Amino acid sequence: xxxxxxxxxxxxxxxxxxFLQANNLTLKQGRKGFLYILIVSVFIAIIYTLLLWFSGxxx
Numbered sequence: 121x122x123x124x125x126x127x128x129x130x131x132x133x134x135x136x137x138x139f140l141q142a143n144n145l146t147l148k149q150g151r152k153g154f155l156y157i158l159i160v161s162v163f164i165a166i167i168y169t170l171l172l173w174f175s176g177x178x179x
Contacts, residue, residue, distance in 0.1 A: 125168065129161035 136157060140150040147154075 125165065128164060129157055132157045132161070 133154060136150060136153045137147075140147065140153075
């Protein structure tokens with residue numbers, strides 16, 4: 121499960137790009153959405169890292 125976490129930002133980024141394409145928006149106009157996706161993904165990675173560290177489990 122943990123090894124597939126990299127798919128979260130990838131899938132969200134593709135979905136956001138498809139949304140932009142469907143609404144005839146440019147990547148420059150959708151830059152803020154990509155930033156939010158990056159921030160949420162980093163937050164998820166930090167939470168999972170802390171949970172693994174606190175529980176003492178290894179990858």
